Amino acid sequence: xxxxxxxxxxxxxxxxxxxxxxxxxxxxxxxxxxxxxxxxxxxxxxxxxxxxxxxxxxxxxxxxxxxxxxxxxxxxxxxxxxxxxxxxxxxxxxxxxxxxxxxxxxxxxxxxxxxxxxxxxxxxxxxxxxxxxxxxxxxxxxxxxxxxxxxxxxxxxxxxxxxxxxxxxxxxxxxxxxxxxxxxxxxxxxxxxxxxxxxxxxxxxxxxxxxxxxxxxxxxxxxxxxxxxxxxxxxxxxxxxxxxxxxxxxxx
Amino acid sequence: xxxxxxxxxxxxxxxxxxxxxxxxxxxxxxxxxxxxxxxxxxxxxxxxxxxxxxxxxxxxxxxxxxxxxxxxxxxxxxxxxxxxxxxxxxxxxxxxxxxxxxxxxxxxxxxxxxxxxxxxxxxxxxxxxxxxxxxxxxxxxxxxxxxxxxxxxxxxxxxxxxxxxxxxxxxxxxxxxxxxxxxxxxxxxxxxxxxxxxxxxxxxxxxxxxxxxxxxxxxxxxxxxxxxxxxxxxxxxxxxxxxxxxxxxxxxxxxxxxxxxxxxxxxxxxxx
Numbered sequence: 321x322x323x324x325x326x327x328x329x330x331x332x333x334x335x336x337x338x339x340x341x342x343x344x345x346x347x348x349x350x351x352x353x354x355x356x357x358x359x360x361x362x363x364x365x366x367x368x369x370x371x372x373x374x375x376x377x378x379x380x381x382x383x384x385x386x387x388x389x390x391x392x393x394x395x396x397x398x399x400x401x402x403x404x405x406x407x408x409x410x411x412x413x414x415x416x417x418x419x420x421x422x423x424x425x426x427x428x429x430x431x432x433x434x435x436x437x438x439x440x441x442x443x444x445x446x447x448x449x450x451x452x453x454x455x456x457x458x459x460x461x462x463x464x465x466x467x468x469x470x471x472x473x474x475x476x477x478x479x480x481x482x483x484x485x486x487x488x489x490x491x492x493x494x495x496x497x498x499x500x501x502x503x504x505x506x507x508x509x510x511x512x513x514x515x516x517x518x519x520x521x522x523x524x525x526x527x528x529x530x531x532x533x534x535x536x537x538x539x540x541x542x543x544x545x546x547x548x549x550x551x552x553x554x555x556x557x558x559x560x561x562x563x564x565x566x567x568x569x570x571x572x
Numbered sequence: 573x574x575x576x577x578x579x580x581x582x583x584x585x586x587x588x589x590x591x592x593x594x595x596x597x598x599x600x601x602x603x604x605x606x607x608x609x610x611x612x613x614x615x616x617x618x619x620x621x622x623x624x625x626x627x628x629x630x631x632x633x634x635x636x637x638x639x640x641x642x643x644x645x646x647x648x649x650x651x652x653x654x655x656x657x658x659x660x661x662x663x664x665x666x667x668x669x670x671x672x673x674x675x676x677x678x679x680x681x682x683x684x685x686x687x688x689x690x691x692x693x694x695x696x697x698x699x700x701x702x703x704x705x706x707x708x709x710x711x712x713x714x715x716x717x718x719x720x721x722x723x724x725x726x727x728x729x730x731x732x733x734x735x736x737x738x739x740x741x742x743x744x745x746x747x748x749x750x751x752x753x754x755x756x757x758x759x760x761x762x763x764x765x766x767x768x769x770x771x772x773x774x775x776x777x778x779x780x781x782x783x784x785x786x787x788x789x790x791x792x793x794x795x796x797x798x799x800x801x802x803x804x805x806x807x808x809x810x811x812x813x814x815x816x817x818x819x820x821x822x823x824x825x826x827x828x829x830x831x832x833x834x835x836x837x838x839x840x841x842x843x844x
Contacts, residue, residue, distance in 0.1 A: 432748045
């Protein structure tokens with residue numbers, strides 16, 4: 321029997337509604353350790369909501385989410401502790417505008433993890449250097465480009481050395497010429513074996529870095545498989561439709 | 573050529589402004605001065621001798637107004653922020669806290685300040701509860717603080733609400749607790765947002781400290797009243813008015829300058 325890599329994250333029949341609108345409809349999905357999983361699908365298919373729910377930013381209505389086999393849902397779970405094990409990066413960066421890049425990156429370490437400023441700043445500088453931002457450490461977010469903002473936001477999410485990194489359409493708010501620098505950072509993280517779940521519209525990039533691609537539709541996983549399979553021989557009609565539209569828009 | 577024309581235009585504008593000012597203010601003054609009762613009013617409100625006589629007494633009371641102003645200025649931002657934070661806490665566990673904050677703002681914004689001063693200033697000392705201060709001044713400050721904090725809390729809250737939800741999400745995602753998110757991520761932005769509104773409250777507070785005179789506390793207004801009762805001359809009120817203006821006009825100018833500067837600084841930030 322071939323030993324499969326251990327499952328890191330398990331999403332088990334998760335449902336979530338906002339009012340009458342069902343966003344996640346009994347969705348199940350598991351992510352192996354060191355796996356890079358890309359979520360694709362039309363707007364409103366539940367990609368962002370799924371990521372927010374996994375980071376416990378939105379409560380789920382039913383189902384279970386397990387990290388290393390242990391449920392993170394329930395009253396007795398320390399949500400803040402779980403959030404430290406899972407990093408998330410948002411579409412619109414969400415750096416804190418009143419803090420320098422370095423303070424943004426080190427805030428969680430200093431305040432939530434009780435790490436002293438000097439240690440936190442040393443780690444933060446290392447990360448920012450790795451992402452080509454060492455000359456921007458003292459800048460404020462609104463003084464640097466969107467691409468630099470997003471790289472800083474990724475550095476901020478990595479400060480707690482998360483076991484899983486969630487990326488929610490992190491290039492969608494960027495000018496086209498800035499997309500490449502952010503994808504470069506993600507490529508590097510994938511190369512290092514970080515477990516990642518990416519919601520993305522960059523199909524070319526998904527094809528390149530993903531170990532597995534999931535097509536989400538109406539709050540469920542409609543189709544999943546190796547990027548080559550899903551992109552070249554999609555099984556479901558809706559997947560085919562979606563990929564055709566994306567191809568026509570010149571994004572594949 | 574253009575320059576010369578501009579100069580001529582400038583001179584013309586200045587001329588028009590001057591003539592217009594003379595006509596408006598001069599005309600207004602003329603109407604007052606030529607009214608049949610003006611000599612009597614002048615005698616009663618703008619009497620030089622009374623002005624000199626009332627000045628030290630009213631000024632003495634005015635120091636008390638400034639003292640009240642100072643205490644209230646220290647207390648209001650703290651109490652108001654606490655109420656605003658209480659009202660901003662999410663989750664069922666904080667429901668009673670939110671309720672207290674809502675009831676507080678509703679009640680203390682709903683009661684006219686002068687009534688609140690009368691109720692607290694006369695009522696609480698009358699209760700004669702041991703351990704509670706009995707000075708009217710103290711309760712006057714409390715009334716000002718309670719009333720102004722209710723308004724100011726709403727100002728803070730509007731600032732908190734104006735910070736996008738995504739900021740809270742990213743703070744929580746870093747593992748910060750709800751309180752830490754507020755303290756380090758949200759409040760600094762919220763307070764910055766509302767500084768101009770807070771400054772306008774300061775100007776208004778500076779005048780409302782005069783309401784404490786209803787408690788019989790010898791502030792500027794009360795001293796002016798005492799002088800009037802003694803002499804049947806109202807010049808002392810003009811003295812008090814001038815004292816308040818001496819503080820509030822520079823304060824208002826400063827607030828306007830500050831808001832304009834704040835706006836200029838903010839519009840300089842780069843986007844993209």
